[in-house]
Amino acid sequence: MYHPAPQNRRDFIKFSALAAALLGFAGCTTLQRNPRKPRPIAAGAKIRLAQIGCGGKGYSDIMAHEDEEVVALCDIDWVGTPNPWDTKPGEEPLSNVKKLIARFPNAKRYTDYRKMLLEMDDQIDAVCVSTPDHMHFLPAYMAILMGKHVYVQKPLTQTVGEARELLRIARLTGVCTQMGNQGHAGxxxxxxxxxxxxxxxxxxxxxxxxxxxxxxxxxxxxxPKAEPVPAGLDWDSFLGRAPDRPFSSEIHPFKWRGxxxxxxxxxxxxxxxxxxxxxxxxxxxxxxxxxxxxxxxxxxxxxxxxxxxxxxxxxxxxxxxxxxxxxxxxxxxxxxxxxxxxxxxxxxxxxxxxxxxxxxxxxxxxxxxxxxxxxxxxxxxxxxxxxxxxRVPQGNPHKEWTAAIRAGQPQAAGSNFEYSVPFTETVCLGSLAILVGKKFTWDATAMKTSLPEADQLLYPTYRPGWKPAELA
Missing domain, CATH: 3.30.360 (Dihydrodipicolinate Reductase; domain 2)
Incomplete structure (x- = not known):
């Protein structure tokens, strides 16, 4: 199978430097040049996990690891939307985030993943990322630079360039990775x-x-038309690197994917x-x-x-x-x-x-x-x-990933980035074809299509000014 090489040097330097700067914390550029190796997990010890994105798919992702040590939870909305479909008769519907607060009362809660990773750096071994697609890359990128193992929901990234950069730094650090396409463990x-x-x-x-x-x-x-931002929702963090737009309930929750x-x-x-x-x-x-x-x-x-x-x-x-x-x-x-x-x-x-x-x-x-x-x-x-x-026991991709972490074997997780990055690139190219509306050829080695307008979409764009000096 084709295994992608890093981007060409000009695009790689431009993209990785921008991504590092956007994280907005001292030392990120140094980490980008010299990323950390992961901490070995002692025999019999639990893996210390942090979850980024808790209200949707993140709920089931972190619950799949409830037998590990869940030390931190990060979400943009700690009120959330009540979930009547997962409520027993006679019980008041609770949002997924409220359920997680009750289930993991000792886990520290954040709305900014950067602050969480910085403050709890020495207390986190691994990170699950279950945010909207456009914000998969930056949390995963920062976590890998800091030597954290990562489980990232599908699609791994929104663009080809992001996917290839994650593979590059995962190779450098030796962290264990997994994309959340669970059928791959089946x-x-x-x-x-x-x-x-x-x-x-x-x-x-x-x-x-x-x-x-x-x-x-x-x-x-x-x-959609602008609406007032609901109390408790950090809309700026939802937007992340995306263009500045007003809040609408037609975007968040759930409807952002379109x-x-x-x-x-x-x-x-x-x-x-x-x-x-x-x-x-x-x-x-x-x-x-x-x-x-x-x-x-x-x-x-x-x-x-x-x-x-x-x-x-x-x-x-x-x-x-x-x-x-x-x-x-x-x-x-x-x-x-x-x-x-x-x-x-x-x-x-x-x-x-x-x-x-x-x-x-x-x-x-x-x-x-x-x-x-x-x-x-x-x-x-x-x-x-x-x-x-x-075969993967019980077809469980989460257990497959934690077993790889304990063994110190990045290849042991089936949808690790060596596999899921080239697969993600293929998926992203399909979405790109829908966006440009034309046929294009693809040179994976040169990381180039036959259409200039398609090439412009191989890398993400970043919201001007989204480089906060303070993380709080």
Missing amino acids: EGIRLVKEWHDAGVIGDVREVNVWTNRPVWPQGMPAW YVDYGCGALGDMACHLMDAAYWGLDLGAPTSVELKKIVGASPVAFPTSAIVEYQFPARGGKPPVKLTWYEGGLKPEKPAQLEANRELAQGGQLIVGSKATVYDGNDYCNSPRIIPAELHRTMAPNFPPKTIP
Whole structure:
């Protein structure tokens, strides 16, 4: 598989220096030149964890580590939105942040992740980042520079340049990393790879992947009207590096993902799950071109209501080239002839079309891949290859990551940055194709497309003046 090298020297120096300056604390530039190594975890000791972003996915992320020592929690809103869907009958609905305060009363609470990392530097071993997409990079970057292991939600970053920089510093420090595409720790993705590598499905030249997302608003024609900032919400910290815009409940909470300033749209959200089996199992590496084939609900401020994106991947050794087509917003490929007449394609899933057999999985995480039709699967099953790829206990990516930390083995976590960075780059290029609306070629080594307007989106932009001298 292709493993990305650092950016070209000019772009790398410019980007990494800007990122370091933006963190706004003394010593960051020195750390950037000489990042720290992680602290070894003593035998029998708990890992001291901090969570950045607690109100949404961060709640389940840190609860997955409740048997470790949770020492700090950081969120922009310590009031939060009550969650009636996770409330027992007769109980008053509580927000996720309120639940975490009750569950971890001794964990110190912050609204600024920089202040948290500085004040508790010697008390933190590892950090989970579960913020909106545009603010994945900076907290992870700072934590890695300080020698902290990181678990970062998908998509790993909003841009290609951010992803590649995280890989560079992770390699320098030797921290253990993991992206939160949990299906990568599961059984299904391993079956697909074993079947393909053993020649069960033959040569694959076509892959189709689709999702019913977005289930949040997209295609909005303009930015929403300004509203007063709710009490307790640090809106400036939500914006982070993004342009200065007024608060709106149509952005926060939850609806930020559809806006280009904060999210990556349906493709960025779900491709890290749905494309994972094909990307890993077929050893796809970097695409040679990406093209927007269809768009519905185009917008200057948001991702569209639906789209189709086509990736072209080159031949890899003895493997043929692959066309991978992404469908979103309810769009799907045609029903394959191999699927039984009484079955329809699921709301989301994938078809990996081989010369000997087609693999179909009708869920988001490749939980149950099957050869279609079902009768062919039953016929072929006795000759399936042995399970040679190591399995993750309970398919738990969080435990896989903490086990890697204890062992001091960064490669032991399956979606570590050596894998998840090139995968993230591929996902980001799909979102980029939607934004520019044209086909472009991709040179992964030079980190350059064939379109100047696409190249401008390979790196993030930063809000002027967001360089506070004080962290409080």
